[in-house]
Amino acid sequence: MDRFLIPAGVLFLLLYTVEIDCKTYDEMAEFYKTLYENYEPKLRPLKNQSHPIEVYIDVRLHSIVSYDERAGTLTSLILNSLSWTDEVLRDKFSVNSVDYIEVPISKIWSPKHYIFNTAIEDTVLKTGEVRHEDCYLHQDGKIIYEYLGLAVTKCPANILKYPLDNHLCNITFFAVEPIEKLIFYPHYVVNGGNNGSAMFENEEWNTSNLTSFFSVEHSHSVFQFYINISRKPMYILLNLTVPLVCLCVLNSFVFLLPESSGERISYSVTILLALVLYLNMIADRLPNSTPISLININIIAQFTNSCFIVLFTILTLWMYNNQQENKPVSRPWGMFVQILSGGMCKKPVRSKVEPNQLMDVNGKIEEEDKTDLHNECEFEVSITWADVVHLTNCVMFRANILFFTAELAIFLTLILK
Template identity: 20%
Template sequence: MERRNIMLLTMLSLTFNLRASKAFSSYKPNISNGLAEESRLMEHLREVLPKFTPPFDMKDTRASVNLDLYQILDVDEKNGAIMVNMWCHMYYYSEAASWDPADFGGIQMVKVSPKTFWTPDIVPLDAVRVTYNGFNQQVVRSDGLVVAWSSMMTLQLSCDFNLRKFPYDRQYCPVRLGPWLLHQDVYRAGLEDSKKESSLELSYFAEDNQWELIKPVKLSVINVTRSQFSYDQIILHMRLKRIARFYETVLIFPNILLYAMSSMVFWLPVDSGEKISMAVTTLLAEIVTFQLISDILPATSYPFPDMLYFICVVAIHIALVTLMSVIVINIHSIEDRTKMPNWVYQLIRSNWMRLAFLKPYQPENHTEPNSSNTHSQQLPENPLGKIPISCQNEASVIKPVKIRRSTHSPDNFYQNIPAQNGSFDFERTKNTKSEPDVQSFSPAWQYFACLIDRFMFFVHIGLKCSIMTYFFSQAQKTD
């Protein structure tokens, strides 16, 4: 029984081996036939397609270029460079390279290694650096189409950036491609179907988070003549628009906020002692912004960004605010014995004060100035005026400030010298000038300082709105 099973298995294995050998023998001639047909086709193509010169029967003597933008890698405004990834296909037609697939075992397309046949010398003309990567093989089709070059290129291009509208700017960076050595008499470079203009498909374009590609992206062909030779040049018109949300958050909004806060200097009471400190701090914070922008923009003076003009104007305006604060503090500190001009006194007592939301100044025990005097009259000492409600928050207006003389002043120096032999040196102290211990400030001058603060606040608000409206309306305009 075991012998019978072994014989049966042996017969089955022999039958399988015979059928497998027949199948392999029937398939082997097909492989050899395919290799033979491909070798015969390659010999035919090498005979009709040159390697170093264009084919004699190239259709319209034109090599067509097909481009497609893939990605914007980097935009460097400081160094004036842009880096992009793009696909480039260069092809041409040759009647001699066409064949009937039935004559070559049904082969309709053949792939060969790079530079097997002639390749157009079309290269990027503005590129600082070019890196070719990806698929790069030549393909010949049965209808005579020869794909001479097909590869992805990483281009680093030099671009002339116009940063006048920064950060709402739009940049135009053309990519020029053309023959490097051969001129128009040898072959012409162009687009598909001899078009003069077309658009990129952008099927695989990856959007950038800093720049927006303005669509459609046009391709055009122009003719350039240099040194008595003409050649065609293909231009990819790439236009970019900056996405300004980041700069609005970290640059524009803080500057507007600082500019708005500078108005509060005129509402800060003089007696607080922080009026100058706030103005100077705001001015320094505005100047620090220049350092931030200098790290982004190139060191060029043309075209100068409008944003830097805006920051310069704001810095000058805040510097004037600081100067006016110094003037107000000086007016506020005038003593009551100092003469006040008659027109100033009449102004603070007139109803024009209501335009600044202040009530007219009404002092107590006040003697009207004599109109016959050519100069302004002496104000009474320590007049206690009725101060309007809007200025009662300022301690400098409510009551005079008293400055008490130090006991270590030169006038009191000799008073602190101990007696010698029980007596003072009256000869050294008799000529000492006696001054009062209290020095008071005039409420009228303090009221006038409050009026200047209120007036400068409204002027500051008006100038600020005008400056911001002008600059931001100019920034939104497109060239």
């Protein structure tokens, strides 16, 4: 029995033995030495130099570092992936049985491209000292080179709907060599489709609709990577918009303060200075370009309205002072009260004047022309400066509330459109 088991076991091992090819350190060192023999990194790795080399490129957004809307620059961290076939190294690799090796990118040919719309002097992705200098060389001659880099590109701001603003930015890569020698192709669909987002989100900006386009300009391959960024508005809404609305509402209530309190001027001027502060904040943050943001227009409108409020506050205090000094109401102010009080006929002021006499604007006493009475009415009530002040406060309060409501409705309609 044992005589048959031993030969059977040997036969089984011979039939099911898997060949394992182990490379020693000396063998791999010798392979690396011969790999770069007769290899010129300045030449395209094609046996037929009249053909263009095809390079597959894929750009993925790692994260948004910052966006400066005033300078119009976007700083983003980009994962750049390049792949191409090196026919020269493929022939040398065929004598080796390993699947892939790492080779320094500086010792082989690599596609040269630069950022066309850069906002700084560097026209390549800034990688610093941590740049991955090795690429992967596969047995079929395919080379894959991936690295992270910082791109600072131009991206003009569209702050019309600030702080609900959206900006469409792009990173344009331009091939150094013409299409007769180098052609860019898409590697695969960016981030799983046109609705991709960054690998890591920014605290202030959302990213969406990452798309890529290929074109040929001036006989060179061009690859454009588009990034749509939108601001996260909650912080600005809570710290800028809500206080601004509260100030504008409080601005109208100055006409409810009694003139005798002595706080009217200081109240209205304080709110006016607060609006000036808001204008400075917006001017320091947003670019000096068109279109002007709607919130900037809103603050300017409220600032202008606040100037009118200060003016009418001074006017009502002047009227109140006339009342304290028992000065008579002039004819224009009397007509103003009659018109705005519903057209009722009021008796004009006849302080220290004979019943058949009236006082004109200049304070001169004139004889009353009974045939030229306003609306030929029977005057029953005397008009005082207190009446003028009260009516002015009432009209200005309602007018400012109406103006603020209409202006806020228009602002919300335009910004949410």
